[in-house]
Amino acid sequence: xxxxxxxxxxxxxLIRWSLEKHLTSKGYVVFSAESGEEGIKLFExxxxxxxxxxxxxxxxQGLDVILKLKSLDNESIIVFMTAYGSIETAxxxxxxxxxxxxxxxxxxxxxxxxxxxxxxKISIIKEIQLLRRQQKDIITxxxxxxxxxxxxxxxxLSKKIAKTKSTTILLLGESGTGKDMFAHAIHNESTxxxxxxxxxxxxxLPETLLESxxxxxxxxxxxxxxxxxxxxxxxxxxGTVFLDEIGEINQAxxxxxxxxxxxxxxxxxxxTVNIPVDIRIIAATxxxxxxxxxxxxxxxxxxxxxxxxxxxxxxLRERIQDIPILTEYFIKYYNHQFxxxxxxxxxxxxxxxxxxxxxxxxxxxxxxxxxxxxxETMNTxxxxxxxxxxxxxxxxxxxxxxxxxxxxxxxxxxxxxxxxNIPASGFSLYDIEKQIIKQALQKTDNNQTQTSKLLGxxxxxxxxxxxxxxx
Ligand SMILES: Nc1ncnc2c1ncn2[C@@H]1O[C@H](COP(=O)(O)OP(=O)(O)O)[C@@H](O)[C@H]1O
Ligand SMILES: [Mg+2]
Numbered sequence: 001x002x003x004x005x006x007x008x009x010x011x012x013x014l015i016r017w018s019l020e021k022h023l024t025s026k027g028y029v030v031f032s033a034e035s036g037e038e039g040i041k042l043f044e045x046x047x048x049x050x051x052x053x054x055x056x057x058x059x060x061q062g063l064d065v066i067l068k069l070k071s072l073d074n075e076s077i078i079v080f081m082t083a084y085g086s087i088e089t090a091x092x093x094x095x096x097x098x099x100x101x102x103x104x105x106x107x108x109x110x111x112x113x114x115x116x117x118x119x120x121k122i123s124i125i126k127e128i129q130l131l132r133r134q135q136k137d138i139i140t141x142x143x144x145x146x147x148x149x150x151x152x153x154x155x156x157l158s159k160k161i162a163k164t165k166s167t168t169i170l171l172l173g174e175s176g177t178g179k180d181m182f183a184h185a186i187h188n189e190s191t192x193x194x195x196x197x198x199x200x201x202x203x204x205l206p207e208t209l210l211e212s213x214x215x216x217x218x219x220x221x222x223x224x225x226x227x228x229x230x231x232x233x234x235x236x237x238x239g240t241v242f243l244d245e246i247g248e249i250n251q252a253x254x255x256x257x258x259x260x261x262x263x264x265x266x267x268x269x270x271x272t273v274n275i276p277v278d279i280r281i282i283a284a285t286x287x288x289x290x291x292x293x294x295x296x297x298x299x300x301x302x303x304x305x306x307x308x309x310x311x312x313x314x315x316l317r318e319r320i321q322d323i324p325i326l327t328e329y330f331i332k333y334y335n336h337q338f339x340x341x342x343x344x345x346x347x348x349x350x351x352x353x354x355x356x357x358x359x360x361x362x363x364x365x366x367x368x369x370x371x372x373x374x375x376e377t378m379n380t381x382x383x384x385x386x387x388x389x390x391x392x393x394x395x396x397x398x399x400x401x402x403x404x405x406x407x408x409x410x411x412x413x414x415x416x417x418x419x420x421n422i423p424a425s426g427f428s429l430y431d432i433e434k435q436i437i438k439q440a441l442q443k444t445d446n447n448q449t450q451t452s453k454l455l456g457x458x459x460x461x462x463x464x465x466x467x468x469x470x471x
Contacts (some may be wrong), residue, residue: 002191003027003028003029004027004028004029004049004050004119004122005028005029005030005031005046005047005048005049005050006023006028006030006048006050006051006052007030007031007032007039007042007043007046007048007050007051007052007161007255008020008023008030008031008032008033008051008052009032009033009035009038009039009051009052009054009057009065010032010033010034010052010054010055010081011034011035011038011054011056011058012054013034014106015054015104016028016032016034019032020032020054021112022085022108022111024055024110025114026115029048031046031048034058035057035058035060036053036057036059036060036061036062036064036065036068037059037060037145039053039065039361040060040065040068040069040072043069043072043073044072044273044275044276045273045276045278046135046328047073047237047278048076049076049077049122050076050077050078050079050115050118051069051076051077051078051079052078052081052142053065053066053078053079053080053081053085053098054081054082055080055081055082055085055089055093055287056082059367062080062081062082063092063093063096064075066078066080066093066096066097066098067096067097069097070096070097071348072273072275073237074097074230074455077096077100077118077121077122078097078098078099078100079094079099079100079101079102079114079118079244080094080098080100080101080102081101081102081103081104081106082101082102082103082104083103083104083105085410099118099121099420100114100117100118102114126194131241138184138188139181139188140185140186140188140189140190141155141158141159142182142255143181143185143294144178144182144185144304145235145322145325145326145329146246146319146322146325146326147321147322147325148314148319148321148322149316150314150318150319151319151322152312154313155189157311157346158185158186158189159189159312160188160262161186161311161314162185162186162187162189163189163190163191163310165190165192165280166279166280167276167280167308167309168261168281168282168283168305168306168308168309169183169186169280169281169282169283169308169309169310169311170246170282170283170284170285170289170306170307170308170309170310170311171183171282171285171311171313172284172285172286172289172310172311172312172313172360173286173312173313173314173315174286174315174359175286175329175360175363176316176318176360176361176362176363176364177313177314177315177360177361177362178361178362179244179313180242180244180284180311181285182311182313183197183199183244183282183284184197184242186240186280186282187239187240187280190240190280192238192239192240192280192365194239194241195236195237195238195239195240196234196236196237196239197236197239197240197242198232198235198239198240198241198242199242199244199315200214200232200242200243200244201244201245201246202243202244202245202246202247202249202253203244203245203248204245207250207252207253209255210249211252211253211256211269212225212229212231212269213231213232213268214232214233214253214257214266215231215256215258215266215268215269216228216229216230216231216232216233216266216269216271217229217231217234217267217268217269217270217271218268218270218271220268220270221268221269221270221271222270222348223267225270228268229268231266231267231268233260233266233276233277233279234266234275235275236271236279237277237278237279238278238279239279239280239281239282240279240280240281240282240283241282242282242283242284243257243282243283244283244284244285245284245285245286246283246284246285246289246306247285247286247287247289247292247298248285248287251299251444254298254299254302255299257302258299258301258305260277260281261281261302261305261306262305263354264276264277264278264279265277276369281306283306283457289303289306289307290303290356310344314356315361316358316361316362316364317357317358317464320354320468323350323353323365324350324353324354325352326362326365327345327350327353327356327365327369328345329371330365330369330370331345331369331373331381331396332371334369334373334374335373337373338373340373340376341378341379342376342377342380342381342399343379343380344376344380344381345380345381346381346383347381348383349381349382349383349386352383352386352390352391353365353368353386353390354468355465355468356389356390357461357464368386368390371385371387372386374386388452409454433465434469436455437451437455437462437465437466437469437471438469438471440454440455441466446467448462448463456458
């Protein structure tokens with residue numbers, strides 16, 4: 001267990017001093033305060049796990065101090081110390097939230113017994129947290145599939161940055177490229193992995209709710225605020241806050257976020273104290289934030305605070321070589337899920353998958369494979385099980401056979417014939433398409449606009465295919 005931090009709030013100098021000395025010698029990190037007020041300040045600054053609180057103090061009394069500490073952090077463990085040992089005071093202290101109490105004067109052995117109890121509790125809580133983490137299948141970098149050099153490099157970098165404790169990370173990329181997965185994997189690879197990972201979807205909450213979700217509110221801050229509520233930044237203490245769809249937040253919240261990023265403190269709505277938070281922030285968006293800054297809908301200073309470390313995830317179109325392994329991975333996954341046993345993939349299916357543009361990226365591929373695995377009745381995945389838009393995506397021209405060696409092909413939208421040479425080993429639509437595009441480019445002297453007209457496909461499709469066939 002790491003060194004525990006203990007705060008002593010005690011006005012009697014001798015007790016404070018001897019307790020401090022004893023606990024320090026036992027390896028604890030000790031802070032001490034002479035009054036409740038001072039103690040609360042130290043508590044907020046240092047976030048000790050355990051607090052010893054004296055009953056009779058000069059200003060704020062012991063019971064009030066406990067209430068205040070509990071409102072700052074409900075998980076803090078408080079040992080109540082009293083020289084005026086009435087049962088009633090002890091009961092009240094427990095009601096206010098103290099975990100243990102001890103009568104003064106005490107022997108150090110008693111303190112040891114109490115601390116052993118507390119350490120047991122803390123390790124049980126930790127174990128439960130760990131178990132919970134194991135139950136929710138935790139996303140790590142092992143679950144992120146991709147072997148193209150660019151993607152591998154991104155994974156390496158992300159692992160490195162995960163090891164830094166608090167560096168803010170901005171994840172960019174189209175929808176379905178894996179931003180969520182990366183945020184989780186970075187958290188789980190970091191030293192914060194036993195602390196919470198809190199996701200806030202900035203686009204799904206109305207403005208007013210978003211603020212109180214993020215920052216919390218004091219009791220009575222507004223009409224509906226019947227209880228004190230901690231904000232998500234406070235709840236995430238020690239862990240990671242994932243601000244998804246950051247491009248959607250309004251100006252007022254942008255200013256408040258800036259405050260957190262700059263000073264790592266939050267203030268609840270209706271509150272007066274600044275609460276320090278130790279968190280890493282990961283933000284993600286599929287929007288072009290730079291453009292939003294230029295258009296003045298996103299604050300430039302916030303943008304720079306967020307992009308301390310920026311990771312741009314490539315679209316699936318930019319890493320089509322990864323489509324086969326991703327497909328295999330999802331087939332295995334859904335085989336298991338639906339008790340199927342698909343072991344083979346038709347070559348033509350792979351080609352179809354590699355030719356499609358995947359506007360929804362890996363998420364769309366996963367959904368397509370899920371559907372195909374459900375539909376497929378054989379052990380091989382066939383094109384019939386793929387959705388229409390993938391199968392009919394191709395502007396593959398019609399084939400008409402003239403002789404055994406030569407095939408003339410006429411594109412549907414043009415009457416210009418292309419000559420296709422069939423290799424002895426046979427031919428595939430893949431080869432045919434490649435040859436046609438090559439010839440069309442030659443005929444137009446590599447003019448892409450004319451080529452796309454000639455083939456009856458859009459310029460985007462042409463560019464994509466040129467890249468795919470490396471023409
Ligand atoms: N590299 C990857 N390896 C495996 N699965 C992936 C990968 N990228 C995305 N996915 C799958 O796609 C889904 C969507 O990814 P997600 O991280 O939610 O994307 P984003 O947040 O960018 O929209 C994930 O749930 C996961 O199943
Ligand atoms: Mg997402």
